Amino acid sequence: MVIERRWKKWVFFYVPLTLFLVGMLFPFYWMLITAIRPDAELYRSWRNVHNTPFWTLHPTLDHVQDLLARTMFPRWLWNTFFIATVSTGISLFCGLLAGYALARLKFPMAGTLGTAIFVTYLVPPTLLFIPLANIIRNFQLGDTPWALILTYPTFLIPFCTWLLMGYFKTIPKELEECARVDGATRFGAMARIIFPIAVPGILSAGIFAFTLSWNEFIYALVFISSPERKTVPVGVVSELIRGDIYFWGQLMAGALLGSVPVALVYSFFVEYYVAGLTGSVKG
Amino acid sequence: MVAAWLLLAPAAVMVAGVLAYPVAWEAWTSLTDLSPQRSGPARFVGLRNYVELATNPVYRFWPAAAATLAFVGLTGAVKLALGLGLALLLQRPFRGRALVLLAVFLPWVYPASVAVIGWYWTLNPPLVTSYSRLAADLKQAVDGAFGSGAWALASVGLFNVWRGAAFTGVFLLAGVQAVPADLFDYARLECPSPWRRFWFVTVPLLRPFLALAVFLSLTTGLADLANVWMLTGGRVVFPVLGTEAYWLGVQAGQLGPAAALSLTLVPPLALVLWALFRLVDPPEERPR
Amino acid sequence: MAQVVLKDLNKMYDDVHAVKDVNLNILDKEFVVLVGPSGCGKSTTLRMIAGLEEITSGEIQIGNRVVNDLPPKDRDIAMVFQNYALYPHMTVYDNMAFGLKMRKFPKAEIQKRVQDAAEILGIQELLKRKPRQLSGGQRQRVAVGRAIVRHPQVFLFDEPLSNLDAKLRVQMRVELKRLHNRLETTAIYVTHDQVEAMTLGDRVVVMKDGWIQQVGEPLEVYGRPRNRFVAGFIGSPAMNFIETTVADGAGALWVECAGLRLRVPAERSARLAGKRRQAVVLGIRPEDLHPATGADPVDLTCEAVVDVVEPLGSDILLDVKVGNCVIVVRVDPSVRLRQHDKIRLAFTPERIHFFDAKTEESLQ
Numbered sequence A: 001m002v003i004e005r006r007w008k009k010w011v012f013f014y015v016p017l018t019l020f021l022v023g024m025l026f027p028f029y030w031m032l033i034t035a036i037r038p039d040a041e042l043y044r045s046w047r048n049v050h051n052t053p054f055w056t057l058h059p060t061l062d063h064v065q066d067l068l069a070r071t072m073f074p075r076w077l078w079n080t081f082f083i084a085t086v087s088t089g090i091s092l093f094c095g096l097l098a099g100y101a102l103a104r105l106k107f108p109m110a111g112t113l114g115t116a117i118f119v120t121y122l123v124p125p126t127l128l129f130i131p132l133a134n135i136i137r138n139f140q141l142g143d144t145p146w147a148l149i150l151t152y153p154t155f156l157i158p159f160c161t162w163l164l165m166g167y168f169k170t171i172p173k174e175l176e177e178c179a180r181v182d183g184a185t186r187f188g189a190m191a192r193i194i195f196p197i198a199v200p201g202i203l204s205a206g207i208f209a210f211t212l213s214w215n216e217f218i219y220a221l222v223f224i225s226s227p228e229r230k231t232v233p234v235g236v237v238s239e240l241i242r243g244d245i246y247f248w249g250q251l252m253a254g255a256l257l258g259s260v261p262v263a264l265v266y267s268f269f270v271e272y273y274v275a276g277l278t279g280s281v282k283g
Numbered sequence B: 001m002v003a004a005w006l007l008l009a010p011a012a013v014m015v016a017g018v019l020a021y022p023v024a025w026e027a028w029t030s031l032t033d034l035s036p037q038r039s040g041p042a043r044f045v046g047l048r049n050y051v052e053l054a055t056n057p058v059y060r061f062w063p064a065a066a067a068t069l070a071f072v073g074l075t076g077a078v079k080l081a082l083g084l085g086l087a088l089l090l091q092r093p094f095r096g097r098a099l100v101l102l103a104v105f106l107p108w109v110y111p112a113s114v115a116v117i118g119w120y121w122t123l124n125p126p127l128v129t130s131y132s133r134l135a136a137d138l139k140q141a142v143d144g145a146f147g148s149g150a151w152a153l154a155s156v157g158l159f160n161v162w163r164g165a166a167f168t169g170v171f172l173l174a175g176v177q178a179v180p181a182d183l184f185d186y187a188r189l190e191c192p193s194p195w196r197r198f199w200f201v202t203v204p205l206l207r208p209f210l211a212l213a214v215f216l217s218l219t220t221g222l223a224d225l226a227n228v229w230m231l232t233g234g235r236v237v238f239p240v241l242g243t244e245a246y247w248l249g250v251q252a253g254q255l256g257p258a259a260a261l262s263l264t265l266v267p268p269l270a271l272v273l274w275a276l277f278r279l280v281d282p283p284e285e286r287p288r
Numbered sequence C: 001m002a003q004v005v006l007k008d009l010n011k012m013y014d015d016v017h018a019v020k021d022v023n024l025n026i027l028d029k030e031f032v033v034l035v036g037p038s039g040c041g042k043s044t045t046l047r048m049i050a051g052l053e054e055i056t057s058g059e060i061q062i063g064n065r066v067v068n069d070l071p072p073k074d075r076d077i078a079m080v081f082q083n084y085a086l087y088p089h090m091t092v093y094d095n096m097a098f099g100l101k102m103r104k105f106p107k108a109e110i111q112k113r114v115q116d117a118a119e120i121l122g123i124q125e126l127l128k129r130k131p132r133q134l135s136g137g138q139r140q141r142v143a144v145g146r147a148i149v150r151h152p153q154v155f156l157f158d159e160p161l162s163n164l165d166a167k168l169r170v171q172m173r174v175e176l177k178r179l180h181n182r183l184e185t186t187a188i189y190v191t192h193d194q195v196e197a198m199t200l201g202d203r204v205v206v207m208k209d210g211w212i213q214q215v216g217e218p219l220e221v222y223g224r225p226r227n228r229f230v231a232g233f234i235g236s237p238a239m240n241f242i243e244t245t246v247a248d249g250a251g252a253l254w255v256e257c258a259g260l261r262l263r264v265p266a267e268r269s270a271r272l273a274g275k276r277r278q279a280v281v282l283g284i285r286p287e288d289l290h291p292a293t294g295a296d297p298v299d300l301t302c303e304a305v306v307d308v309v310e311p312l313g314s315d316i317l318l319d320v321k322v323g324n325c326v327i328v329v330r331v332d333p334s335v336r337l338r339q340h341d342k343i344r345l346a347f348t349p350e351r352i353h354f355f356d357a358k359t360e361e362s363l364q
């Protein structure tokens, strides 16, 4: 009996889990291998006898050094970090207030507005950058970080609002009512009772927003032109692919290094993240 | 009342303030013959752009729509299936679950634009690299079967599944954990077949989460398509709605039809959204 | 025939030892109640019987069959959960029919069983509703109905009444008892409410920290608790405990503390004889004290000062001070007393309990 159960656990748990993990992580492994593979091996033919597609015998840090020395990679990292942080901050602030209003205050159209927020996702972003570019030009923000800090909230705020609205709905009203009976104003109760309780939701929304802005590509590509002002995704792609010349290893090195900050941020908050998502949908 | 509007104001200013003009511009442009290649003011042409799209085969609207539907439907289904499987695997705590969770979520955390390049160029190697022969053979087989550009589209699909399944999995895991454990326990007591348990209990209980996961995977699927066109400098030539709109607008300079084309996505998406909302919150089940 | 046997049952959650060496023989048709404070391992024990938790070590038999490795669905048990675990997406009828449908019973049979159960529980009108359109009590009935349609060998209840208000709880308690008399199915019932345990159980199992403290019929557990924990846990208001020292004098043993000196009844002296000049804990229930009359021997009484008077209607609870300690006394409602009044209390000799001060075991 016991033996049969162990067998079952392997088939229904360990094997699928391993398959999933391999599938999820293999591309990263591939990038890593490409990043540390010497050029000579990288551009060798498939049929070469000494071919080792899945590992390398001569790992090298050349590509990484190249990336750091020849491009402005550290600078891009800083730009991306700055833009992502500021636009996440703005979006969280707006989202907190709006989410609270939609979840808690009774006013006509609250439901409609809640839906409308979701509908902003329907307009395909495909061509929006053309008119947006006009706006940026009019405000003379072209080629500055502010162009992105202004535009990113347009897609971050709806998500933050919606996530936080759901989260606020799961917090019992009594908590707030109690505070108000004890003498707090509505805003006081909101800031001192509800927001602290909503910390998992806020963190979750924050991570979400941070990841989205860290990964954004199109606006960053269109609105920023000077190499020293670029963000990581755009910088890596546009500076390392020139026409038909690829800096293959550097590209992969940049791709790996560029995602480290987000992965770090995320790894600290996995639990909060799941908790926040849960609250936001249930409500 | 006043408080409500005060609280909503910052969000409204940031979103509507910035987006109102672009959205209006796109809607208006779809009714004109605006083009940077033509001097003079744009002329209002009514619904002609839309009619042209539907009737003139030059625009490849119907094949593009079909390909889009197939792409979004296929990747959506696979993402949902993989994500659900992942969520159910991770449902019970085990040693090292936090690490597995982190690993599973990495593809989503990873910058999409860079990952797309990695994927795209890995599957379509531009140079003579160690495995380009194999990739070329595959490409030829797929393109031969479905038409030129199909392999590129498939690689985008693969990328989208990789990235989307990770997100769907974590999202549904949140859902699984939100359902009181008693409900699953009871099913384990009463239902002999795991398969039926899955259909009669797990799926209905997760309905709101499933609905949202579907919606998010739809929109990200479309967004990925658009991204790839930009990233590959238009090498994904297989016609899909998003890329056709880019091509028309940016390359061919026909902004009117391009705007019309990208707006054709709105009604079907709205319909899907409406249907999903009804699933999330069926009216007859509201508490009395 | 479905007796349930637990042999040396143990459960470890990573580093929490939740259930320790539990041995229990539950007879066919018996109603056994597991009772104990929060976190004592009652639910864990029940869930191991159900097959929802893996057994760390030990053995479980249901109806002479070892079920350790049997999945829950094959154990022929039905369980009622604390939060009812009703499926929000199904009607009451579908909820009740779920277990039968999953086991592929014919439709007519399902219908008949659900109707019968609904009739027993008086919920025929609710069958078309969804759970969220029901009150707490109605949900509770549906959850029970869902278990009885199965005609299982054993019912498992995990605190099924704890979400109901006090009045409804009493009413449902009676109904459950009636139901058990009628169905004659073995039942294992978990609660932390000792009144529920006493009123429902054929036998009561008192648990603490994963250990079984005592198993017995309700009146036995009440009358002859094996240790200080059981004595204090069963009975409401709880038993009074007074720290005393054993002393010699006038040809008998005495227990004494500030403000109190009692002669140990002769038949109890044997166990206390070895405890001279040592501490023992005296236990006496509020109902085993009464205002002294001339008939009570003086050396079984003490002086007390009334501190708080709590009239319950049927009787009065007095919080009184004896020396340095406060004890509770249950007196007849005709007794008229006010705060600071002096009163002489008499102990009912055969109801006095003594416990070892260190091991807390009863010194019967």
Ligand SMILES: Nc1ncnc2c1ncn2[C@@H]1O[C@H](COP(=O)(O)OP(=O)(O)OP(=O)(O)O)[C@@H](O)[C@H]1O
Pocket: C013, C014, C016, C017, C018, C036, C037, C038, C039, C040, C041, C042, C043, C044, C045, C192
């Ligand atoms: N999944 C788990 N992982 C780790 N420890 C657990 C788990 N479930 C229960 N425990 C621990 O096991 C002990 C017994 O828990 P159990 O749920 O059986 O208590 P209980 O007697 O039912 O209490 P209550 O009356 O509060 O329901 C507790 O200390 C609890 O913290």
Ligand SMILES: [Mg+2]
Pocket: C042, C043, C044
């Ligand atoms: Mg419990």
